[in-house]
Amino acid sequence: MSDKRQGTNSGQRASRRDFLKAGIGLGGAVAAGKAFAAEADPAITEVQDWNRYLGAGTDATPYGMPSEHEAEVVRRNVRWLTASTESSVNFTPLHALDGIITPNGLCFERHHAGVAEVDPAQHRLMINGLVERPLVFTVDDLKRFPRENRIYFLECAANSGMEWRGAQLNGCQFTHGMVHCVQYTGVPLKRILDEAGLKTSAKWIMPEGADAAGMNRSVPLEKALDDCLVAFKMNGEALRPEQGYPLRLVVPGWEGNMWVKWLRRIEVGDMPWHTREETSKYTDLMDDGRSRRFTWVMDAKSVITSPSPQAPMIHKGHNVLTGVAWSGRGMIQKVDITLDGGKNWQPARIDGLSLPRALHRFYYEFTWNGEPLLMQSRAVDSSGYVQPTKDELRAVRGLNSIYHNNGIQTWHVTNSGEVENVEIS
Numbered sequence: 001m002s003d004k005r006q007g008t009n010s011g012q013r014a015s016r017r018d019f020l021k022a023g024i025g026l027g028g029a030v031a032a033g034k035a036f037a038a039e040a041d042p043a044i045t046e047v048q049d050w051n052r053y054l055g056a057g058t059d060a061t062p063y064g065m066p067s068e069h070e071a072e073v074v075r076r077n078v079r080w081l082t083a084s085t086e087s088s089v090n091f092t093p094l095h096a097l098d099g100i101i102t103p104n105g106l107c108f109e110r111h112h113a114g115v116a117e118v119d120p121a122q123h124r125l126m127i128n129g130l131v132e133r134p135l136v137f138t139v140d141d142l143k144r145f146p147r148e149n150r151i152y153f154l155e156c157a158a159n160s161g162m163e164w165r166g167a168q169l170n171g172c173q174f175t176h177g178m179v180h181c182v183q184y185t186g187v188p189l190k191r192i193l194d195e196a197g198l199k200t201s202a203k204w205i206m207p208e209g210a211d212a213a214g215m216n217r218s219v220p221l222e223k224a225l226d227d228c229l230v231a232f233k234m235n236g237e238a239l240r241p242e243q244g245y246p247l248r249l250v251v252p253g254w255e256g257n258m259w260v261k262w263l264r265r266i267e268v269g270d271m272p273w274h275t276r277e278e279t280s281k282y283t284d285l286m287d288d289g290r291s292r293r294f295t296w297v298m299d300a301k302s303v304i305t306s307p308s309p310q311a312p313m314i315h316k317g318h319n320v321l322t323g324v325a326w327s328g329r330g331m332i333q334k335v336d337i338t339l340d341g342g343k344n345w346q347p348a349r350i351d352g353l354s355l356p357r358a359l360h361r362f363y364y365e366f367t368w369n370g371e372p373l374l375m376q377s378r379a380v381d382s383s384g385y386v387q388p389t390k391d392e393l394r395a396v397r398g399l400n401s402i403y404h405n406n407g408i409q410t411w412h413v414t415n416s417g418e419v420e421n422v423e424i425s
Ligand code: MTE
Pocket: 107, 108, 109, 110, 111, 112, 113, 154, 155, 156, 157, 180, 208, 209, 210, 211, 213, 214, 215, 242, 243, 244, 255, 256, 257, 258, 259, 260, 261, 262
């Protein structure tokens, strides 16, 4: 395994190696001029081997894998971030993806105690506490309820957390890659709670995981009955072990930590439990020493995924800028783009599905003459909320925070096409 796959000491180093491996020189190697394609290209007149010989048969890959030429498109760690890989995170390669769906094998992973290896035949989901009938379900039992398919983003509250004190990691994979968006198949949690029968005093639920962390969080009943799912499939196939196989809680638009994986129990209560994950963690320490707590909703956010440090500019002339935007409050109404650090803004084009609490894909086509650029995207959601600048956020929250950094990202494009993570004030 190359050290790239094992992780890197910093995003900066990773991205420079990416340029070199991709054969893109750093020193002024930007291709000049041609409109979209060359007229006389020898690659079309030479017959290649793959055009001459039989390819692999249908028994070669029972479970399909990406082309070997895409081997660089993988989840990556930032080694120095955590002491062990079991309580750690790797990041979605946002710079290499398109559309709104994250492929299952590329969804970032965040575990507090590694990936639990759960045997679905032995696994159970228990509903207990303030219910008329405590119940224990097998995974097959849950598949007998009416099920629904819904597309949602999941963002870790700590996404962009390393950037609170200034630009740090050089790549949107590392600055923004704790987000993924898949289609879940599952049972509305309301159906399952109704089956158990809620007592009138019921106000909160506490989902709990079957991993060694036994992760648990307090979720208000209102949310549980509104749009939460107990999911068993992602993008049509069984949940991946990393994403909570065989069962995970889906808490649309709310911080990833509440989406308990390897879901084994839901206790119903009349008060929050004040668990570790909602007291010492996943709270925001303000400048005056007070903490913001129960900051569940993920505010509107966006990032330009290409160009970006791992996806530098390689052509002058026509270029496509693309990125993703999302909001825990609903849909993305619009995304504006600036190439000059905020002096001029133009609307981007949102293409594809526009669904509440899902990623939105935007594009902005532009002409580049080789001048340095300061690129930013700014999302506005369907509630009218406008994505703030990082300085606006700091003015309200101070500098102690790790979580909920949805500030506007700036990429500096140099005249050689290289892209760097910077901040402007
Ligand atoms: N559930 C359990 N049981 N154990 C965990 O460590 N991590 C949480 C949440 N659910 C976690 C968990 C955190 S902090 C996040 S951000 C999401 O799962 C990450 O989901 P993913 O690994 O599918 O990206």
